[in-house]
Amino acid sequence: MTNKRNICVALLLTSFFTLHSCKNLNDTVQENDKDFSIQPKGFPSIPFPSDNPYSPSKEKLGRYLFFDKILSKDSTFSCANCHNPRYSFSNNVPNPITINGFPLPRNVASLVNVAYRDKLGWSGVEESLENAIYHDFHSPLFFDNDTNEIFRRLSLHPFYPKMFEESFGVGVKPHPYLAAKAIATFVRSLVSGNSRYDKYLRGDTTALSDKQKYGMKLFFSKKTNCSACHSGFLFTDLQFHNTGTTNHYFDFGRFYVTRNYMDRNKFLTPSLRNVEVTAPYMHDGTYKTLEEVIENYNRGGFPNIHKDSLIRPLNLTQYEKEALVEFLKSLTDWEFLNQTRFRSFGY
Template structure:
């Protein structure tokens, strides 16, 4: 009796499994945009709505060597590397002909939420840098007409542009930048251990990380006055006294006002563990050096923020603070196959 019941149960299970397998070709595709439940709604510009086709095309173009002058630089991914949360690990990135950029590469994680782009806040729409990077001599340094010709004679791109932008669409620099911007907007990172803690898992952080978190949000360090909110930035410009001579005048280059000399936008601290070296000029190689700088109160500079002052942190407290910063790494994002290179020949 018992045995026949077991047999029926096994047969039933086999039936259920085989049914779900025959259904599998129709199962819904993996979503191309996932917003964590504790994140706000994603701002999407009305003139470039996100669609699966655009994201898929944009992902290919993000890694496409054909967009660079001599077809050797894998487009955006040359400096925006997934293993570094879509930034890289040099003080300043080297682009076309190994020419250096002027500032440290900022991470693209959650960039869709940022209303001000770049260290001096000069940019707004992601489409613009995606467009300009193709022909800027220090980045991909290519002739956009030449890029368009390459894509037009490619076996798959012409069809993919039609799928993404309509039957009359052809590859163009304008549409390339739109597709890349759509892919970049999907680079959402909100699954660090800190996020799990925020979503209610009180064991997601260990004791040292919790002590570091308290310090970070305390009046003693003031870190969270500037690195505020879910994205750890007030999107404002500050001087933090990392040097006594600011050869790069930062926000001043945009406003022309002396009060903005040496000021830079507060960068996010999400995934900070994998985006060394640090600061707009990449001058601090490690998190230890960054905290040492804050602990000493920075170097004298006329516009230095009054919040930057000696903190008197003990070596134990410094360890805790760094442990907290490392709990902001979202390893799922860094290893998410949805964002990796889809091209087999690159």
């Protein structure tokens, strides 16, 4: 089993190569899509790369393709099978079954605010979204499809050829790499930052309950050190740590990228935005509830030679544990999660 999982993780990781340079696009407001124009106040403008700039038609094409099973070999899978808007673009099982009936060894990562990161997945692979997505079309773990077949299906489709022309220019054919570019544009548009916590920061002191405020203090205190790693507006330092998540690490994490022994069993600090709806938790989906996650931090995690020195017993009272969970729930952005532009696809 261990070998099987490692091979699968290694395969997953081959789907990542280069990094694109990004430039800021100041004006991302769309006339025809009010939902997406709610770029959170205080968030930097969404960095779209210069070779794949934002346009409303491309976001729309990417959105349709994201939810369409047409891209997978036997038309049974779309990105949304694993990245479901209901769960903040993750899903609710620890090991999703792939198109070829194989359980993935990793918990699905949320796609929210990915635009602001240059590292993807739990190992923090540095690859452009475009390349990663194009690779997913062909990977036996994802769509297991063939470039020519995807081209044929898109070309014969009743409305995709027109949408590709609107997005990429008159006469442009629906090439699968352009499909990946459009999906990448949609993924970058998944920006979430209108939670009760954000409203509180913007001056609405009633947005958080007293218990949540107490949990927030704890979260940002030296007593817990949560914010040493879950820092900044994304709630991640974009670094790699071992948090003593489990007694059994089947997954070497960051090691797959650096091949440095010191990086074994370390994982990219996940963002905690919308964490209330992204259960199960951690790289392996080992915890079903936020209460279980807090319980593991409280005991100081499981022993591991790579465990971060910030992870140590916290001696929290029952009320403090509950307050931390309540604070984490204040990071849920229901306005984002309920956007009709993706909820209308029936997920």
